[in-house]
Amino acid sequence: EVQVLESGGGLVQPGGSLRLSCVASGFTFENYGMHWVRLAPGRGLEWVSAIGHGDTYYADSVTGRFTISRDNSQNTVYLQMNSLRAEDTALYYCATLPGRAPGDAGFDYWGQGTVITVSS
Amino acid sequence: IQMTQSPSTLSASVGDRVTITCRASQSVGAWLAWYQQKPGKAPKLLIYKASSLDSGVPSRFSGSGSGTEFTLTISSLQPDDFATYYCHQYNGLRTFGQGTRVEI
Numbered sequence: 001e002v003q004v005l006e007s008g009g010g011l012v013q014p015g016g017s018l019r020l021s022c023v024a025s026g027f028t029f030e031n032y033g034m035h036w037v038r039l040a041p042g043r044g045l046e047w048v049s050a051i052g053h054g055d056t057y058y059a060d061s062v063t064g065r066f067t068i069s070r071d072n073s074q075n076t077v078y079l080q081m082n083s084l085r086a087e088d089t090a091l092y093y094c095a096t097l098p099g100r101a102p103g104d105a106g107f108d109y110w111g112q113g114t115v116i117t118v119s120s
Numbered sequence: 121i122q123m124t125q126s127p128s129t130l131s132a133s134v135g136d137r138v139t140i141t142c143r144a145s146q147s148v149g150a151w152l153a154w155y156q157q158k159p160g161k162a163p164k165l166l167i168y169k170a171s172s173l174d175s176g177v178p179s180r181f182s183g184s185g186s187g188t189e190f191t192l193t194i195s196s197l198q199p200d201d202f203a204t205y206y207c208h209q210y211n212g213l214r215t216f217g218q219g220t221r222v223e224i
Binding site: 044057099 | 151174
């Protein structure tokens with residue numbers, strides 16, 4: 001059974017930093033890209049960042065402030081968030097998401113999310 | 121790539137045929153997925169690669185389209201289908217549509 005579990009959320013002041021962690025199990029972690037997606041209050045889903053086999057990708061809204069990384073030995077992906085803003089307040093999901101390769105066409109698993117609140 | 125869904129909100133009744141449209145600002149080929157999300161729950165994949173039904177998803181859901189215009193159709197709306205639906209493109213840097221809320 002695939003499981004995805006996020007942690008590290010909390011309350012942080014504007015300009016502060018936070019690191020999210022996501023542990024996955026039930027599949028060969030190193031073979032799949034991992035993503036962070038957020039849901040802000042009253043808004044829709046926003047894709048944030050992804051990591052493949054060393055290649056990383058970011059939404060324009062977080063480029064230069066967030067850094068994604070992974071430790072395949074621990075089946076864990078991280079999201080280091082710096083220079084946080086009020087608009088970063090959201091529920092952050094870790095997910096696999098469908099891909100263009102045949103092996104991950106419908107490979108879609110999500111955690112339950114971790115809440116980040118940026119406020120003074 | 122910007123994804124624009126219409127309508128933003130849809131009022132419907134049980135048994136109705138419902139259609140949601142998603143338009144991309146440039147071609148995404150067939151690399152488009154549809155998700156359903158309910159309050160307090162993670163999104164659930166319905167459709168991937170524009171028209172492939174994910175495992176376990178009822179056959180009343182279907183997806184079509186390619187390039188810049190896509191459609192999610194629910195052939196006969198059921199009580200469990202009242203939720204918010206999102207399109208998601210994965211041809212380039214990934215993006216989601218703004219969502220369509222299906223309400224009674």
